[in-house]
Structures are given as structure tokens and as C-alpha cells.
Amino acid sequence: MNLQEITRVATISKEEFIEDFFKPQRPVVIERFVEDWPAYSKWNLDYMRSVAGDKTVPLYDDRPVNHEEGFNEPHAQMKMSEYIDLLRSEPTKYRIFLWNVLKEVPELRKDFNFPDFGLKLMKGLPMLFFGGEGSNTFMHYDIDLANIFHFHFEGKKECILFPQSESKFLYKVPHSLITHESIDFSDPDLDKWPALKQVSGYRAYLGHGEVLYMPEGYWHHMKYITPGFSMSLRAIARNPKNLGRALYNVLVMRYYDNLMRRLKGQEWIDWKNQQAIARTHRSLNGAIS
Numbered sequence: 505m506n507l508q509e510i511t512r513v514a515t516i517s518k519e520e521f522i523e524d525f526f527k528p529q530r531p532v533v534i535e536r537f538v539e540d541w542p543a544y545s546k547w548n549l550d551y552m553r554s555v556a557g558d559k560t561v562p563l564y565d566d567r568p569v570n571h572e573e574g575f576n577e578p579h580a581q582m583k584m585s586e587y588i589d590l591l592r593s594e595p596t597k598y599r600i601f602l603w604n605v606l607k608e609v610p611e612l613r614k615d616f617n618f619p620d621f622g623l624k625l626m627k628g629l630p631m632l633f634f635g636g637e638g639s640n641t642f643m644h645y646d647i648d649l650a651n652i653f654h655f656h657f658e659g660k661k662e663c664i665l666f667p668q669s670e671s672k673f674l675y676k677v678p679h680s681l682i683t684h685e686s687i688d689f690s691d692p693d694l695d696k697w698p699a700l701k702q703v704s705g706y707r708a709y710l711g712h713g714e715v716l717y718m719p720e721g722y723w724h725h726m727k728y729i730t731p732g733f734s735m736s737l738r739a740i741a742r743n744p745k746n747l748g749r750a751l752y753n754v755l756v757m758r759y760y761d762n763l764m765r766r767l768k769g770q771e772w773i774d775w776k777n778q779q780a781i782a783r784t785h786r787s788l789n790g791a792i793s
Contacts, residue, residue, distance in 0.1 A: 531665055642685055647750065655736070
């Protein structure tokens, strides 16, 4: 894989962001954008334990997709206090995924602002993500192909991104938002997954208070180097093609996939994984010939 470091800036104006990153759809890390937020000094795992310790949270790990599981169905649940104790005590694959701040702990709203990047942010959907040391997400893109601003708090996180133009070499699973689950994008086996030699993308390591902008529909793989958490704010896709794909994903694709899981069971999951390999290798052969 050809990965270049994501451009980093200390701060940025709305005008600079729009011209240099949004219009060309380039990712960027902004290092000192949230230092005036109360969250910058307050938000760490201990604080989250104090304000949300009694909340029951959904947990996900990196087990392969099972036909009996629904779309984004959690693998386990526990109290936030127990989960943070687990993060503190040992490496764990369990992650919290898409945890709505406003719904679950409204008092956290006073700790951050909705910044003006020149895009209209969806103010009802500030989402938190937590992970333990070594935990990671599958390479995926978001169902709505939104513009995403990812604010990281506590610890260190590795982020690997690819634009949609690289999909043909990423072993994308059909009727899904993920690549083949067996690939470790932090250290891929290029003999087993040769098409990855053709892909070009981006990498960044995020620390406390840093903000990553992910353009519309970008593939992303997140790995927690140490325990920590992040918050994402999003803005609707502006590209008409991406808007159309987002509507298809939300209104058609996920329901079709769930229907086929019920009808064909594991056979459907296995077929999709086989097709991810077959289709990608056809693209690879076409590129080489």
C-alpha cells in the first residue's frame, strides 16, 4: 500500500478549509482547533466514567459478520463504568460505536461547540467512539457518505483512509460498507491480498484534541494504539452522486442485505466474501494486463 501522511495544520480558517480541503476533497488533521472547548481539558476516560458510569453501552469487536446478526447489532453490553475499568486494566477488542452524546448524556453538550467549517453540521448526531488498546474497526465507509470531523480525546489512534476511487482494489464486500474482514490494514499480508499493492491512501496518528477531516465517502480504518475515545460531527454529502448513493444505502441496500441474510443465512455471507476477492482480482488483472 502507498500511504502518505495526512497534511497537518495547527489551525485553519473557514475559507482556508473550504478552498484547500473541502473543495478538492482532501483529508487534513487540525492540531489546535478545540483548545477553547471545556472538553479539551475535561474529557478523558475518568470524566466519562463519572458522568456516564451508570449507562449501559453497546459493545462491538472484530468478530466476522454473522448472518444471524442484524445491521450494526452489538456483540455485548455492559455499564460504562465497567467498560472503562476494562479499558484501564487490559487490552480488549471491545469498542463503543455510534454512541449519541445528546441522547445518552445531554450534559456533555455544554462541553463542546459546533464549529463553523463552512458546512452545515447535523447537530442532532454528535457520536462518541471508544476503544481499548489494539482494538480496531474493519475498513469501511459510512452509510450516508457524509463529511466527517473526528475529534480525538485521550490516547493515540491510527487512522488509515482511502478515497472511493480506490474501492476496486480494496476487496470491497458487495452489498456492504466494508472490505474483506480478514485484512489487517495496519499490517496487511500483500502476498495474500496482492491488489493492495495498487492502492494509494493516507495515514495519520491522532492525539488528544486533534481533529481529522474525512471527506465524503472516504474509507477509514481506525486502530486504538492506547485506550481512548473520539467524537464525530458530520455534514451531509454535497456531491449529488454521493447523495444518491447514500439514499440507496439507507433505503435499499441495508434492507436487501438483511433480507438475504434471513433467506440464505451464512451462505449469503460466504458468497459476498468470495465475491470481494473475485471481483477485486478481476480489477487487478485488468490493471496489470
